[in-house]
Every structure is written in C-alpha cells, then in structure tokens.
Amino acid sequence: MALPPYIGPLGHAWHYLFLTICAAVFLFLIAPILVIVPLSFNAEPYFTFSQDMLALKPDAYSLRWYQDIIDNRQWLQSAKNSIIIAVFATSLATILGTVAALGLSRSYMPFRRVTMAVLISPMIVPIIISAAGMFFFYSKLGLAQTLPGLILAHTALGTPFVVITVTATLVGFDQTLVRAAAGLGAPPSRTFFKITMPLILPGVISGGLFAFITSFDEVVVVFFLAGFEQRTIPRQMWAGIREQISPTILAVATLLVFFSIMLLTAIELLRRRNERMRGLSPG
Amino acid sequence: MAIADATVQGITVDGVPLKDKLRRATRTSRVRAFLLVTPLLLFITVSFVLPIADMLFRSVDNPRISSLLPETVAALEQWDGKKLPDEAAFAALAKELKLRREDRNLGKAATRLNYERGGMRSLITKSARKLKRVERGPYKEAMVEIDEKWGQRETWAAIKLIGKRYTLVHYLAGVDRRFDADGNVVTQPEVRRIYITIWGRTLWVSLLVTAFCLLLGYPIAYLLATLPLRQSNLLMIMVLLPFWTSLLVRTTTWIVLLQSNGVINDILVWVGILSDEGRIRMIYNMTGTLIAMTQILLPFMVLPLYSVMKTISPSSMRAAQSLGANPFTAFVRIYMPQTVPGVGAGSLLVFIVSVGYYITPALVGGSTGQLISNFIAYHMKSSLNWGLAAALGAILLAGVLAIYWLYDRVVGIDNMKLG
Numbered sequence: 001m002a003l004p005p006y007i008g009p010l011g012h013a014w015h016y017l018f019l020t021i022c023a024a025v026f027l028f029l030i031a032p033i034l035v036i037v038p039l040s041f042n043a044e045p046y047f048t049f050s051q052d053m054l055a056l057k058p059d060a061y062s063l064r065w066y067q068d069i070i071d072n073r074q075w076l077q078s079a080k081n082s083i084i085i086a087v088f089a090t091s092l093a094t095i096l097g098t099v100a101a102l103g104l105s106r107s108y109m110p111f112r113r114v115t116m117a118v119l120i121s122p123m124i125v126p127i128i129i130s131a132a133g134m135f136f137f138y139s140k141l142g143l144a145q146t147l148p149g150l151i152l153a154h155t156a157l158g159t160p161f162v163v164i165t166v167t168a169t170l171v172g173f174d175q176t177l178v179r180a181a182a183g184l185g186a187p188p189s190r191t192f193f194k195i196t197m198p199l200i201l202p203g204v205i206s207g208g209l210f211a212f213i214t215s216f217d218e219v220v221v222v223f224f225l226a227g228f229e230q231r232t233i234p235r236q237m238w239a240g241i242r243e244q245i246s247p248t249i250l251a252v253a254t255l256l257v258f259f260s261i262m263l264l265t266a267i268e269l270l271r272r273r274n275e276r277m278r279g280l281s282p283g
Numbered sequence: 284m285a286i287a288d289a290t291v292q293g294i295t296v297d298g299v300p301l302k303d304k305l306r307r308a309t310r311t312s313r314v315r316a317f318l319l320v321t322p323l324l325l326f327i328t329v330s331f332v333l334p335i336a337d338m339l340f341r342s343v344d345n346p347r348i349s350s351l352l353p354e355t356v357a358a359l360e361q362w363d364g365k366k367l368p369d370e371a372a373f374a375a376l377a378k379e380l381k382l383r384r385e386d387r388n389l390g391k392a393a394t395r396l397n398y399e400r401g402g403m404r405s406l407i408t409k410s411a412r413k414l415k416r417v418e419r420g421p422y423k424e425a426m427v428e429i430d431e432k433w434g435q436r437e438t439w440a441a442i443k444l445i446g447k448r449y450t451l452v453h454y455l456a457g458v459d460r461r462f463d464a465d466g467n468v469v470t471q472p473e474v475r476r477i478y479i480t481i482w483g484r485t486l487w488v489s490l491l492v493t494a495f496c497l498l499l500g501y502p503i504a505y506l507l508a509t510l511p512l513r514q515s516n517l518l519m520i521m522v523l524l525p526f527w528t529s530l531l532v533r534t535t536t537w538i539v540l541l542q543s544n545g546v547i548n549d550i551l552v553w554v555g556i557l558s559d560e561g562r563i564r565m566i567y568n569m570t571g572t573l574i575a576m577t578q579i580l581l582p583f584m585v586l587p588l589y590s591v592m593k594t595i596s597p598s599s600m601r602a603a604q605s606l607g608a609n610p611f612t613a614f615v616r617i618y619m620p621q622t623v624p625g626v627g628a629g630s631l632l633v634f635i636v637s638v639g640y641y642i643t644p645a646l647v648g649g650s651t652g653q654l655i656s657n658f659i660a661y662h663m664k665s666s667l668n669w670g671l672a673a674a675l676g677a678i679l680l681a682g683v684l685a686i687y688w689l690y691d692r693v694v695g696i697d698n699m700k701l702g
Contacts, residue, residue: 011610022506025499029581030521032536033528035546039539047539048549096323103319108312115320122331124687126639128656129676132663133334136341156331159323217529220641224663237531241538241646250539253532260527264520267527 040250065251078236089154093211097162105170123160145227158211169203202274342673356446373422440464453674489637500584508592526582541566567649584629591625
C-alpha cells in the first residue's frame with residue numbers, strides 16, 4: 001500500500017497507527033494458536049512458560065505429553081472413532097451433495113428456492129437445536145450411542161457445504177461441453193465422468209474437505225448422541241478441559257493445528273486450480 | 284411439401300404439435316433435475332428435518348400427567364376452578380397416587396408437577412405415603428389433613444394445567460411466565476425468574492461480539508483489500524488458519540492464555556503492571572466468553588467484508604480528495620457507504636452464529652457467561668425437563684430463522700461464500 005505523495009505528516013502518523021492496529025488484530029487472531037505449540041513441549045505439567053523454557057534450555061522441553069497420547073488407549077480410541085465417522089460422513093455427504101448440486105444447477109429445476117433452503121438448513125439451525133432434535137429422534141430409532149447414528153448426523157451437517165461449493169463451481173461450468181459430448185455420441189454416464197467430473201472436481205473436493213472438517217471438529221452432536229465408546233477427539237478434549245486439564249490436551253491441540261494447516265493448504269491449492277481452470281486468473 | 288406445411292402449422296414430423304412436444308421435453312427435464320436432488324432431499328428430511336420437527340412437537344406435547352393420573356385429570360375437567368374440586372377429584376387422585384406409588388411411577392409424576400410449581404414433589408411424595416393408611420373416604424378431609432396445600436385451589440389448578448395433553452406452559456416458562464389458578468398469564472415469582480435475563484444476556488453478548496468483530500475486522504479487511512495480491516494472500520492465511528482450526532483448540536488456547544496462572548497474567552506480572560496477588564480474573568466469566576467468541580468469530584466478519592471491499596474502486600476516494608475532501612471525509616462519505624453490504628452480511632452472519640453459541644460459553648463462561656444454548660443443554664442433559672428445552676429451542680430457532688430471512692433479503696443465500 002504505497003502512500004500517495006500528497007499526504008502530510010498527519011497522514012503518515014495515521015497510516016502507521018493504522019498498520020499498528022492491523023498488526024495487533026492479526027496478533028489477536030493468530031497468537032493464541034501459536035502460543036500453545038511451544039507450550040505443548042513443556043517438561044513441566046504447567047500451562048505457562050517456565051524460566052528454563054524462556055532460557056531455551058533443552059531440559060525444559062520434552063515430548064512426554066506426546067508420549068502420553070500414544071500410551072493412552074482413550075485418545076487412540078477417540079482418534080479412531082473420529083476418523084471412521086469423518087471418512088464415512090464425508091463420503092456420503094460428498095456423493096449426495098454433488099448429485100443434488102448437479103440437479104440444482106439445471107435451469108429446469110423446479111422449487112429451487114425452497115429445496116435449497118431445506119438442503120442448507122443444517123448449516124443455519126443452531127447446533128444445539130440440531131443436537132437436541134437428533135438426540136430424541138435417533139434414540140427412538142435405536143441409533144443413539146452407535147457409530148452409524150453419528151455418521152448419519154454428521155453427514156446431514158456436512159452436506160450443505162458440499163451443495164454450496166459444488167453449486168458455486170457449476171455456475172462457471174460451460175453446459176455446451178456436455179451438449180458437445182452428447183452430440184459426439186457419448187452416453188450421459190460417459191459425459192459425466194469424462195467431461196463434467198474432471199471440471200468440477202476441485203469444487204467437489206473442497207466441499208468434501210469442508211464436510212470433513214465439520215465432522216472432525218463437531219462436538220455438540222457427539223456430546224448428545226455418543227456414549228463412552230463412541231467418543232471422538234473433540235469430545236475427549238472437551239472432557240479433558242472440563243475434568244482434568246492436562247498438557248496432553250495441548251499436545252493434541254498442536255497436532256490438530258498442523259492438521260488444519262495441511263487442510264488449509266489443500267483448499268488453497270484447489271481454489272487456485274479451480275480459478276485457473278475457469279480462466280479467472282492467470283496461471 | 285408436406286413437411287413445409289407441418290412446420291408452418293407447428294407440427295413435427297411424427298404429427299405431434301410442436302408446443303406439446305416442447306412441453307413434454309420441458310417436463311422431462313424438470314423431472315430429471317428434481318430426481319437428482321431427491322436422494323439428498325429425502326436424506327435431509329429423515330436425518331435432520333424430522334428430528335427438528337419431533338423436537339418442536341415435544342415443546343407442546345405433554346403426555347406424562349394425563350397418562351399417569353388419567354382419572355384425576357378426567358375428574359378435574361368439569362371443575363371450574365372457582366372453589367375446591369369436589370370429592371370425586373380427591374378420591375380419584377388418592378386412588379391414583381396409591382397406584383403410582385405401587386408401580387413406582389410416582390417420582391415421574393411428582394417431578395413433572397414440580398417443574399410447574401415448586402414444592403409439588405414433596406407434597407406428592409408425602410401424601411402418597413400417608414394415604415396408604417387412608418382406606419376409605421371422604422378423601423377431601425383426609426388429604427387436607429395430610430397437607431393444607433390440598434385445600435388450596437392453586438394446587439389443583441396446577442394439576443389440571445399440567446394434565447392437559449397439549450400445552451403452552453413450556454413456552455411461557457421459557458419467558459418467565461406461567462398460568463395462575465384462573466388461567467391468566469402472569470409473571471413467575473421472583474425466585475423462578477431466570478430466562479428473561481438469559482435471553483437478554485444472549486442478545487447482549489451477540490451484539491457485543493458482533494460490534495467487536497466489526498471494530499477489529501474492518502481495518503484488517505481494508506488492509507487486505509488494498510494491499511497487492513501477493514502480500515494480501517499471505518496475510519489472508521492469518522485469517523483463514525484460525526477459521527480452519529478446531530473450535531476446541533481455540534477455546535483451549537484461551538483458557539491457557541487467560542487463566543490466572545496463564546501466559547497473559549504472567550507477562551503482566553513480569554512486566555510489573557500487576558502484582559502477583561493482583562492477577563486479573565479473565566476467564567470463567569463473561570470477559571472470557573466475549574474475548575474467546577470475538578476471536579473465534581472474527582473470520583466470519585473479515586471474509587464478507589473483504590469480498591465487498593475488493594470490488595470498490597480506489598479511484599472514487601481519489602476523486603473525492605481531488606475535489607477537496609480531506610482523507611477522513613472521503614473515507615467516511617465515499618468509502619464507508621460502499622462497504623455497507625459487507626458490513627450487513629458480516630454482522631448478520633456473526634450475530635446468527637453467536638446467538639446459538641454453545642461450546643465456548645460452556646467451557647470458558649463460568650456461571651456468568653452462560654447463554655441460552657447452555658440452558659437448553661442443561662435441561663436436556665441434567666434437569667431432564669425436555670419440554671422446556673424444546674420450547675427454549677423453538678424460540679431460539681424462530682429468532683435465528685427471522686434473522687436468516689433478513690440475511691437472505693439483504694445478502695441472498697446464493698451469495699453466501701465459504702473460505
């Protein structure tokens with residue numbers, strides 16, 4: 001942001017004040033996440049930097065809390081649950097959501113507004129209400145305290161993200177390509193897999209990642225629907241924060257931060273690829 | 284020649300009018316499009332919409348007393364509520380209390396009545412125990428003897444009220460109101476008044492969080508929108524990383540930072556601003572809720588603001604300044620009005636999310652930072668007053684849908700962007 005030459009000293013002062021404010025806000029956003037990373041290597045069971053840590057003495061750092069995660073059957077079980085639920089919920093949500101988005105994007109789609117409102121309702125309704133409703137209903141069906149029940153619940157919560165991202169991708173999709181393929185004799189299935197799918201794939205994957213993170217990070221529905229055996233990572237963290245907050249939580253949190261950095265990178269790469277393929281930005 | 288005629292009259296080769304053919308083709312396309320959406324629509328209906336509908340039904344459904352004390356409820360149906368009910372009602376209740384005590388359902392009935400009127404639990408339990416010795420009537424005197432509350436028409440009015448199969452009492456309770464003995468809506472006694480405070484607090488916290496997010500988000504969105512793409516992409520990561528980081532992680536970090544032996548207090552003591560005894564209490568109260576929620580929801584404000592600011596041409600500001608406006612005036616009169624759609628979208632989004640916020644207040648809110656969602660969870664998990672939980676949920680849902688409707692009018696669902 002180059003400053004125009006005509007502004008006076010007051011303008012300069014204001015400009016630097018503005019930059020300071022922005023820096024402070026960025027610090028507010030990011031610092032909490034970064035602070036826990038070194039703290040998770042604390043050799044002592046405290047949540048603050050010891051004198052030795054600040055002096056960068058190697059003895060003050062240790063991997064004991066990471067060892068704790070590996071040794072603890074509860075954490076491993078919850079990691080397993082989290083992954084099973086998220087993988088199944090994401091697959092279901094991605095397939096259902098993509099197919100629905102294909103229908104929603106057709107110009108002939110009837111009742112589009114109402115349908116769209118119903119389909120994205122899981123994203124709008126406050127999570128506590130969804131969780132309460134699911135608790136009653138799934139208990140009646142015998143799905144409470146089971147993994148399939150949690151998978152269904154998380155699929156419902158994840159589909160709106162897939163529908164929205166894939167619909168957005170399809171806005172820039174050139175329908176004449178489909179007609180051209182059909183004109184050249186390709187059956188609809190072949191047209192879909194050879195023409196449509198490769199073009200909308202970035203949107204589908206980023207929708208799927210949204211669904212994945214929604215399920216992976218979800219705790220309220222799990223709180224209501226899961227028994228002890230179905231606890232997921234966030235549920236286990238919740239219990240840890242509520243009951244006995246130990247630095248193991250910080251180690252788990254650090255691992256999750258790196259996990260989200262990976263996801264963010266994936267999303268960002270996909271977004272750029274998508275823009276490039278649609279010719280929105282030079283490559 | 285025949286084909287040319289047909290074309291003129293709008294008839295295709297196989298003799299069907301072109302209009303019909305087109306109509307049929309359109310219909311096929313509509314059905315096909317709808318069929319693609321059907322699987323998800325069915326799935327969402329079964330796995331999501333029905334559960335919500337079921338919960339809403341629970342907020343008016345009230346089967347417990349009418350199934351546990353059916354004869355009493357039937358006997359009270361004729362009662363006008365002016366004086367005490369007649370002997371038939373007393374006899375029916377005495378009989379049914381004994382029966383429920385035998386089949387061990389008395390506790391359920393007592394709990395349900397106690398939700399409506401404090402003291403009912405002990406009254407019911409005590410009376411059922413003592414009624415065992417009362418073999419025959421008249422029950423009226425016997426019961427008034429056991430407890431004088433049976434001689435008050437309010438007690439009976441409560442039973443009659445809760446005996447109704449469908450009821451609005453949960454909704455009234457959700458806004459600190461109740462029916463009195465004459466069926467009028469009155470305010471709850473002072474000791475039972477909590478929800479108006481909680482609704483007020485929820486709205487107030489949501490407004491404050493929205494205001495803080497706007498205050499903090501506006502400058503950085505402006506910076507991101509005006510920097511060259513390469514630098515702004517880099518800074519954007521600092522907005523997106525928190526957005527993608529687990530909520531539980533972010534809440535944990537605030538506990539670590541804000542607790543009295545936490546990083547921030549330590550720094551303040553170390554710098555000498557605070558004494559070791561004077562550490563500030565920043566968590567497990569309203570302050571903790573506000574700080575954590577603001578940081579967690581800030582990306583929801585920055586992203587819509589950024590996407591609007593990105594479209595504003597910098598030349599309009601320059602034009603204003605060349606026409607003699609000072610930079611401040613130009614910013615306020617020219618730039619800010621153009622960002623209103625972004626401000627509206629971001630604020631509504633943050634507000635919608637914070638009104639229904641649960642996790643962060645539950646973990647860092649202590650007793651003074653709890654919002655309405657936490658009370659819904661409390662009635663779901665601990666007090667098991669599911670009717671009240673459902674009614675509170677229904678009121679919250681209605682509020683959120685109303686704001687959402689506004690959001691749709693202002694921004695449009697189709698313009699919703701992610702990430």
